[in-house]
Amino acid sequence: MKHAFFIAILCAPLAFSAPTLDPPKLRLDGSAQPLRYAVDLTIVPDRDTFHGSVDISVDVRTPAEIIWLNAIGLQIEDATFRLESGDALPARTVPGGDQFIGFAFDRSISGKGVLHVAYQGKISRNSSAGIFQLKEDRETYVYSQFEPTDARRAFPCFDEPNFKVPWQMTLHVPRDDLALSNTPVQSESDEPNRMKAVRFKPSPPLPSYLVALAVGRFDVVDAGRVGPTPVRVIVPKGKSADAAYAASAIPQLLKLLEDYVGMPFPYEKLDSVVMPVSDFAMENAGLITYAESSLLADPASETINHKRELAGLCAHEMSHQWFGDLVTTAWWNDTWLNEAFATWMERKIPGQWQPAWHLDVAAVNARLGAIRDDELASAREVRQPIENNDDIANAFDDITYEKGAAVIEMFEHWIGEAQFRAGVQLYLKQHAWGNATASDFEAAIGSVAGKNVAPAFNSFLDQPGVPAVSAELKCGANGSSLAVSQTRSLPAGSQAQAQAWQIPICVAFEAG
Numbered sequence: 001m002k003h004a005f006f007i008a009i010l011c012a013p014l015a016f017s018a019p020t021l022d023p024p025k026l027r028l029d030g031s032a033q034p035l036r037y038a039v040d041l042t043i044v045p046d047r048d049t050f051h052g053s054v055d056i057s058v059d060v061r062t063p064a065e066i067i068w069l070n071a072i073g074l075q076i077e078d079a080t081f082r083l084e085s086g087d088a089l090p091a092r093t094v095p096g097g098d099q100f101i102g103f104a105f106d107r108s109i110s111g112k113g114v115l116h117v118a119y120q121g122k123i124s125r126n127s128s129a130g131i132f133q134l135k136e137d138r139e140t141y142v143y144s145q146f147e148p149t150d151a152r153r154a155f156p157c158f159d160e161p162n163f164k165v166p167w168q169m170t171l172h173v174p175r176d177d178l179a180l181s182n183t184p185v186q187s188e189s190d191e192p193n194r195m196k197a198v199r200f201k202p203s204p205p206l207p208s209y210l211v212a213l214a215v216g217r218f219d220v221v222d223a224g225r226v227g228p229t230p231v232r233v234i235v236p237k238g239k240s241a242d243a244a245y246a247a248s249a250i251p252q253l254l255k256l257l258e259d260y261v262g263m264p265f266p267y268e269k270l271d272s273v274v275m276p277v278s279d280f281a282m283e284n285a286g287l288i289t290y291a292e293s294s295l296l297a298d299p300a301s302e303t304i305n306h307k308r309e310l311a312g313l314c315a316h317e318m319s320h321q322w323f324g325d326l327v328t329t330a331w332w333n334d335t336w337l338n339e340a341f342a343t344w345m346e347r348k349i350p351g352q353w354q355p356a357w358h359l360d361v362a363a364v365n366a367r368l369g370a371i372r373d374d375e376l377a378s379a380r381e382v383r384q385p386i387e388n389n390d391d392i393a394n395a396f397d398d399i400t401y402e403k404g405a406a407v408i409e410m411f412e413h414w415i416g417e418a419q420f421r422a423g424v425q426l427y428l429k430q431h432a433w434g435n436a437t438a439s440d441f442e443a444a445i446g447s448v449a450g451k452n453v454a455p456a457f458n459s460f461l462d463q464p465g466v467p468a469v470s471a472e473l474k475c476g477a478n479g480s481s482l483a484v485s486q487t488r489s490l491p492a493g494s495q496a497q498a499q500a501w502q503i504p505i506c507v508a509f510e511a512g
Contacts, residue, residue: 001281001283001320021104023068023094023100023102024068024096024100027160028068028100031061032058032059032062032067032158033059033061033158033163034058034157034158034163035058035059035165036056036057036166036168036202037155037157037165037166037167037168038168038170039053039054039169039170040053040054040170040172041154041155041170041172042171042173042195043131043142043172043173043213044173045123045133045140045141045173045177045215046133047123048125049120049121049123050123051118051119052118052119052120052154052155053116053117053118053119054117054155054157055114055115055116056069056114056115056157056158057112057113058081058112059112060109060110060111060112060113061110063108063109064108064109064110065104065105065106065107066102066103066104066105067081067103067109068096068101068102068103069100069103069156069157069158070099070100070149070152070157070158071100071101071152071156071157072098072153073121073130073153074101074119074120074121074152075119075120075121076118076119077118077119077120078116078117078118079092079116079118080116081103081105081113081114081115081116083109084111084112084113089105089106089107089109090105091103091104091105099149101156103115117155117156119155119156121154121155122153123142128280129150129153130146130150130151130152130153130154131143131144131153131154131213132144134276135276136276137236137237137238139216139217139236139237141215141216141217141218141236141275141276142214142215142216143213143275143289144212144284145282145289146208146209146211146212147209147282148332148392149392150209151208151209151211152208160207160331161207161328161329161330161331161435162207162331162435163208164205164206164434165205166204166205166206167182167203167206168199168200168202168203169181169182169203169211170197170198170199171197171198171200172191172196172198173195173196173215174194174195175190175194175195176194176217177215177216178214178215179213179215180212180213180214180215180218180234180273180287181200181211181212181213181214181287182200182210182285182286182287183200183202183267183269183286184200185198185201186200201268203285204285204433205433206285207328210283210284210285210325210328212282212284212285212289213287214234214289216237217237218234218236218237219234219235219236219238219239220234221233221234221235221240222247223247223248223250223251225251226251226255226265226270227258227265228264229264229265229267229269231250231251231269231270232269232270232271233246233247233271233274233295234271234273234274235292235296236274236276236292239274239292241298242296242297242298242299243296245299245302246310246314249310250270250272250314253311253314253315253318253349253350253353254318256349256352257315257318257319257322257349260345260349260421260424261424261425261428262421262425262428263428266321266322266325266326266432267285267286267325269286270286271286271287272288272290272295273287273288274289274290274291274292274296275289275290276292277292277293278291278293279291279293279294280294281313281316281317282317283320283321283325288317288318290313290314290317294310294313295310295313295314297310308350308354308357308359311350311353311354312346312347312350312359313346315345315346315348315349315350316342316343316345316346317342319341319342319345319346319349320338320342322428323338323342324337324342326432326433327427327432327434327435328434329435330435330436330437331386332386332391332395333383333384333385333395334383334436334437334438335396335400336383336400336404336438337436337438339396339401340382340401340403340404340405341404341405341408343404344405347360347362347363347366363409366402366405367406367409369398370401370402370403371403371406371466371489373398374403374464375465375466375491375494376494377490377491377494377495377496379465380394380399380464381399381462381463381464382400382403382404382407382460382461383458383462399464407460407461410460410504411453411456411457413504414504414506415445415449419449420445423444423445423446424444424445426447427440427441427444427445438457438461439454442454442458445457455502456503459500459501459502460501465489466488466489467486467488467499467501468488468489469485469486469505470485470486471483471485472484472485482507486500486501486503
């Protein structure tokens with residue numbers, strides 16, 4: 001994700017315990033695990049509410065009289081739990097504060113079953129949290145934005161990245177509207193009152209924050225195929241001509257990304273959906289959303305700067321389809337794994353595509369900007385612990401994006417471009433369709449490189465600051481030596497505790 005005009009936040013340390021009647025404090029306890037979701041939503045874009053139901057296949061691993069889920073602002077109408085035996089137990093709702101809801105039963109349940117919940121939710125007009133509405137040229141469109149913790153505004157769910165399972169979406173929308181989700185349409189049928197039901201194919205395993213939808217009178221620009229993958233640009237009505245450059249660039253950049261990661265695009269289709277806002281992008285699996293100003297431009301007046309920015313942003317969001325979507329971080333403390341990699345790729349891939357743009361210079365400028373932030377005594381570490389509701393928001397900044405990208409680039413230079421790429425490919429293959437951590441990434445890189453890179457890598461991830469390295473050549477009767485020292489680089493007058501980094505250094509000299 002690059003930007004959003006509003007994000008609601010929830011974060012917490014990992015915990016596991018037997019379920020209680022008390023709501024969770026920050027995270028779900030893990031005693032109940034989702035296996036798959038079937039979501040059914042009725043959405044009319046110009047309304048303020050939507051109706052929904054969700055069937056969650058659940059494995060209740062610890063016997064309990066209550067299941068806690070995430071939910072915000074949903075009015076629950078009915079809830080039952082259907083056991084494998086076929087018995088259906090009615091559930092009563094238990095308030096869980098502003099982030100959770102409990103479903104309680106008259107007796108203890110365990111094992112696998114299906115939790116069915118019917119409810120009503122809100123379509124927001126003033127933020128992008130959850131399901132929201134935007135207008136342009138008298139047309140009304142509905143979109144979703146669930147990262148990091150706003151899927152719970154659309155359906156009761158296990159709204160954490162480590163809960164990664166298949167989803168199937170059904171949308172009931174006006175007949176003249178186009179309905180979109182992460183997967184291709186499986187079936188479509190007319191309903192009364194000029195509505196239609198659009199059922200989408202089941203998705204591969206996804207965390208809740210990457211589930212997405214869009215509804216409205218869109219125009220569709222066909223951008224061809226990359227291998228078997230159909231590529232489209234979905235634009236507000238009447239904007240097709242302004243998508244010409246995007247429709248040309250996106251398939252070419254996608255092919256270069258496939259070549260780099262050594263595997264095809266992981267989803268059945270790729271839609272790039274345009275939103276009438278000025279600053280927004282989100283890497284939903286198979287359905288990436290972009291701000292109109294980022295993706296569209298009049299071909300007669302489009303500037304080279306807009307083309308460069310478009311290519312970088314598209315490369316960033318498409319690289320997330322592997323780094324973040326195919327392989328998802330286990331928890332938000334590794335947000336950098338997604339965002340730093342995508343930031344690095346937003347210059348690497350367009351730089352291969354258009355060498356004349358000299359995006360290596362842009363990378364230097366970005367790195368210098370990150371260093372200025374990192375030199376401050378108050379700077380945070382890249383891989384920060386997530387301990388309260390604000391930490392996750394703080395992770396979406398230049399330290400994560402630009403310092404993280406600079407660290408990746410530094411280690412690529414140390415290990416070698418070919419070996420680093422092979423390590424990236426190994427990491428993606430080892431953890432495809434699952435979750436992973438920074439340690440998993442370092443292990444894959446180290447396995448290919450033949451050396452343990454974790455201590456050096458972690459010295460840049462797990463502490464703030466940037467080292468200032470000094471080198472002094474010392475000549476004596478018994479030969480010469482190079483003395484290398486390091487201190488933390490700080491603005492004049494600032495103080496911070498002493499730190500040390502493991503720094504890859506290469507020294508070249510001429511033999512005398």
